[in-house]
Amino acid sequence: MDKEEQEGRATWVPGALVVGAGPSGLAAAACLAARGVPATVLERSDSLAFTWRHRMYDRLALHLPKRFCELPLLPFPADYPTYPCKDQFVAYMEAYAAAAGVAPRFGASVQEAAFDASAGAWAVRLAGGEVLMTRWLVVATGENAEPHVPDFPGMRQFAGRVLHTCEYKCGEEFAGEKVLVVGCGNSGMEVSLDLCRHGAKPSMVVRNTVHVLPKEMLGVSTFGIAMALLKWLPVQLVDRFILAAARLTLGNTSQLGLRRPKTGPIELKNLTGRTPVLDVGTLDHIKSGKIKVVGAVKEVTRVGARLADGKEEQQFDAIILATGYRSNVPSWLKDGGDVFTREGTPKTPFPDGWKGRNGLYTVGFSQRGLLGASSDALCVARDIHCQWRERERERDKPTSDVHEADSSV
Template sequence: MEHADLIVIGAGQSGLATAALAPRHGFARTLVLEADEAPGGAWPRYYDSLTLFSPARYSSLPGMRFPGDGDRYPTRDEVVDYLRDYARRLTAEIHTSTTVSSVTRQDGAWSVRAEDGREFTARAVIAATGDYGTPYLPDLPGRAEFAGRVLHAAAYRSPDVFAGQRLVVVGGGNSAIQIAAELGGVADTTLATRRPIGWLAQRPLGRDLHWWFRYTGLDIAPIRRLLQKAPVSVLDDGRYRTALHEHGVDQREMFTRFTSDGVVWGDGSKEAVDAVILATGYRPAFPYLTGSGALDADGRPRQRGGIAIVPGLGFVGMEFQRSFSSKTLRGAGRDAGRVLSRLRRQAA
């Protein structure tokens, strides 16, 4: 059994940022437990062509600048390389291939058990596994009878295997737009949404939108409830709108149901479809916290700003945890610092 001052579950951007800041907040020994074979969280599993919508200068974790031209938009592989380089520089101990099965509190301390039977203890635990491991697949009418392929964007890698097919991409966010624009170059593709796409200019008045977020303070403003109700918008410098148009990707209102070989559109017309790709987001899931008292009846964290109702437990990396930039590379450090500060005071 290993003991530490702090155990961080997850070695993605949020877990690594937390581990980097832990010594500043009095946690001398930190263990990071990661289920995958290497640090990086969900980034290595994203589709091949993924490109950040934030410039490199706004895509850094605490203490390490994202390399290269600060105005460029890094690719998925560049982010993975950055995170793994960041992990190598940490003083924290990172245990990879370590899937956490349970976290329980006993006598004022936390006991963390891995699936392989190893046990760890700590006075504080931070869950930083995010939600990208739990893709949300809506229960669409007729899906069970559809003979074609249905997959979540989390399982999409590249357009090659879909060449020449009839496809529908469901969703109106950044990922849906990127995937549809890419698929349109090799396949007959439709983008299906429940509401019109909200486009945001990437560089209004000549500056990247993230500069304006920082200049106005919106990036760090604690307006979580307002942001959760805001409509989804897509950042674009013009390339994706152009690609959708040039590739003939049309946008339609979401289909009403599946058939055995396709979908039924809102006007009642039926169309044969080879595959449907659901860019329908993710849902938080912390199964290892079952029985800890930190989850409600639906499995959602009982927390405020990342601080659980159970003493000594925190969360980092949840969408709108405190601000617009939560669950991003640039925002992970701010949230982690606040949670670590609160947990330190609890332990004092």
């Protein structure tokens, strides 16, 4: 078969087609399999949980207790610590896929997915031209598909290293260097701490307000306490309690250059998706002066940067961009405008943004982490299963070859 014939051939996929073999895609496929619905999982890389395996720094561990991060149908191993490390999480993903019988198709890069109204199905074109047809398309590439890399004025002339946190592994290679860390989310805070512990001299850019909370209070997860209180109290009251406890534990973070938003941490998360920072030791190093808090980047120079809170150029040996990730959905999904914005974020807030039109579903875009992905996966599997079961019933209906003939008088 020549290339043109191969590119023109379309193959129908039984059951659902899941794009992405990270936690969201694996959860969706596992929940479908548990209901007897076949699912084909497409993954552009060469391994499952690629982001966790290759784009996370060495010291990373879950910031929330494992009971809040396990996927449907399979808990973490009992001998895992409360906060599993990166390698343990990847091992859990591998065991999860094996237990559910999910075998992703690796190296399958989706170039375009569009709804074919004449076929009543989604046409998914892969790199190389192969086309797959499916009644149910589950988008599970997630919110962190591509690193967000800002282009500051003068960035290209900088003589030192510039890297995103997806390329950062350990602070050891930066020992003795002055490093500008752009971003003060959980990644920026933790990378700054790691740099400091390996003898580097980090300066952390803080441009916006940020909620910094203790990871635990009196030995109990702050997140766990908040979730328990929310069962009985309104969000605003829980926010007040959490902030009061944070003030007692951490002190006034505004004095450190970390101004708090006027809206409470949980309410802000619900409204905007902005996640509060859980302190893992960074604040102590900020208080001691080992980590400097600086203003926004105005311009990058050949040997450093000019910042918003100072006129003079500051010298740096390296710049690390802790600027987060973005969705890649707009680059390949067509006809998804009822679900996604132009930026590839959900139009409908959690918990109702998992279903679109014409058999389109999403998992892992709720800005609720692994808990949100699990909720999405369960809802998607239940909905597709109802349709699958109805189609099976229609297919299994007996047909009669005997028809009554019209009688004429």
